[in-house]
Amino acid sequence: MRTVRALFGRRARLRWLHLIMGGALLMPYFLVGTVLVGMAGGGQQLFSSVPAQLGAFGLALPMAAVTGLFALVRPLCVAAARALCGVPTAVLADGPARTRQARVRTAGWYTLHLALGGIVSGATLALPPFAVAVAALPLSPGLRSTWLLDGPEPLREPWALALAPFAGIAMLVALAAVAAAAGEVLARRAPVLLGPTPEDRLAAAEGRAADLAVRNRLARELHDSVGHALSAVTLQAGAARRVLDRDPEFVREALTAIEETTRRTVGELDAVLGLLRQDGEPDGEQAAYGPGLDALGGLLAYCGVPVAYESEGGPEAPGAVRPDVSREAYRIVQEGLSNALRHGGVAAHGAGSAPVRLLVAVRAEELEIVMENPLGDRAAVARPGGGRGLRGIAERAVLLGGRAGAGPDGDVWRLTARLPLAAPGTAAGTGPGTRAAGAERSGTEAEGRR
Structure with a gap:
C-alpha cells in the first residue's frame, strides 16, 4: 500500500505534474537547440536521429541555465516547488535572487528541473501508448499481424503473447517509478538550491x-x-x-x-x-x-x-x-x-x-x-x-x-x-x-x- 501511494498518491501526481511543466518549459530551448543541430548537420534526418535529438537536448540545458540567472526566476521556482513538490515553506527563500550565489543556485535548480522534466515528459508522451499497445496484443489480431509478422520468432510464441499484458503494465509502473524518483530528487535538492543563502x-x-x-x-x-x-x-x-x-x-x-x-x-x-x-x-x-x-x-x-x-x-x-x-x-x-x-x-x-x-x-x-x-x-x-x-x-x-x-x-x-x-x-x-x-x-x- 505504501508503494502504491508513493507511485500514484497525490504527492506523486503533483510532482509528476511539476516535471511535465519542466518539460514544457524546456521546449523553446529544445527547439532552438534542434535548429542549431540542423544547421550544423545539414538538416538531414533531424527528428528521426537519436544523436541529433540528444545534441539538441544538450544545447538546450546551457540556455536554460542562463535564463535561471535572472533574479525573478527564483520566486517563480519557489512558488512551483511549494505547491507541487511538497517542500516545506520554511526551508525555501522568498523574493528575487539578489546575490551571485543565489542566482547560481537558482540556475542549477532551473536546469535540473527542466532536464528531468524533459526526460519524464518525453517518456510520458511516448511510453503509455506503446505500453497499452503491448498489453492489448493478445486481444487484437490487427496489432499482432502488424507488430509480429516481421518480428523475432520468440515473440510469435503463445507464451510471449500471454506475458504481453504484464509487460505493458510493468512499463507503466516503471514510468511511474521514474517520475516518482525524479520528483523526489527535485524535492530533496529544493532546500539546497532554492533555500536561503548565507547572504539571505x-x-x-x-x-x-x-x-x-x-x-x-x-x-x-x-x-x-x-x-x-x-x-x-x-x-x-x-x-x-x-x-x-x-x-x-x-x-x-x-x-x-x-x-x-x-x-x-x-x-x-x-x-x-x-x-x-x-x-x-x-x-x-x-x-x-x-x-x-x-x-x-x-x-x-x-x-x-x-x-x-x-x-x-x-x-x-x-x-x-x-x-x-x-x-x-x-x-x-x-x-x-x-x-x-x-x-x-x-x-x-x-x-x-x-x-x-x-x-x-x-x-x-x-x-x-x-x-x-x-x-x-x-x-x-x-x-x-x-x-x-x-x-x-x-x-x-x-x-x-x-x-x-x-x-x-x-x-x-x-x-x-x-x-x-x-x-x-x-x-x-x-x-x-x-x-x-x-x-x-x-x-x-x-x-x-x-
Whole structure:
C-alpha cells in the first residue's frame, strides 16, 4: 500500500505534474537547440536521429541555465516547488535572487528541473501508448499481424503473447517509478538550491534586528511616558485625597498637576501609537520621537515630587545637546522620577519628604545625569522579578555609546548616566551588537538590585 501511494498518491501526481511543466518549459530551448543541430548537420534526418535529438537536448540545458540567472526566476521556482513538490515553506527563500550565489543556485535548480522534466515528459508522451499497445496484443489480431509478422520468432510464441499484458503494465509502473524518483530528487535538492543563502539569512537577521530595535524603542517610550504619568497621577491623587478637607489649595495644585501630566502623556501616547499604525516601519528618527531636555521644566513642575534641579554648563547648555541625546536624557530623567515615586522614600513619606536631587551637566564630551532620592524602607524597594525601567535606562545609554548605573549609596538611591555628545564610534567593541549586549547586562544587574 505504501508503494502504491508513493507511485500514484497525490504527492506523486503533483510532482509528476511539476516535471511535465519542466518539460514544457524546456521546449523553446529544445527547439532552438534542434535548429542549431540542423544547421550544423545539414538538416538531414533531424527528428528521426537519436544523436541529433540528444545534441539538441544538450544545447538546450546551457540556455536554460542562463535564463535561471535572472533574479525573478527564483520566486517563480519557489512558488512551483511549494505547491507541487511538497517542500516545506520554511526551508525555501522568498523574493528575487539578489546575490551571485543565489542566482547560481537558482540556475542549477532551473536546469535540473527542466532536464528531468524533459526526460519524464518525453517518456510520458511516448511510453503509455506503446505500453497499452503491448498489453492489448493478445486481444487484437490487427496489432499482432502488424507488430509480429516481421518480428523475432520468440515473440510469435503463445507464451510471449500471454506475458504481453504484464509487460505493458510493468512499463507503466516503471514510468511511474521514474517520475516518482525524479520528483523526489527535485524535492530533496529544493532546500539546497532554492533555500536561503548565507547572504539571505544575514539580510533576514538584520531585518529582524532592525524591527526588534524599533519595537523595543517604542516599548521604552510607552513604558517611560505612561508609567511615569500613572505614578505621578497616583501619588498626586492619593495626597489630595488625604488633605481634601484640610488644604483645598494643595488639592487644587494636585489636580492641576494631574491635568498637565495626563495632557502631556496623551500627546506622547498619540504620537507613539501613530508610529505603530504606519503601514511601513518607522525609521530611526521617527521611532525616537519624544520631548527633549528643553521640556524638562514642565516635567519637573508637575512630576508629583519636589526636585532640587541643578544644571551645569551654562543656562542654555541642555538646549545645545544633540537631539537624540536630548530625547534619551529626558526619558532617563523621567524614568528616574518614576522610580523615586514608586519605590523610594518619596513614595513612602509623601510629597513633603526630602526632595529628589537632579544634576544635568554638559561636559566637554558627554552629558552627565545624576539623580538621588531617599531610599526609604528596603522591603518596599525590593521588587520580585524586577521591572523594566532600569533596563530601559541602560539600553538607552549603551545604544548611544554611553553607560548608566543605579543602586543604593548609603541612605539614598543614586542613578547616574553618561551620554556622549558626539556620534557613537565604530571602533571594535562599540558596534550595535556589543552595545545591545552591554545594555542587556547592565539593565539586568540594575533590575536585580532595584
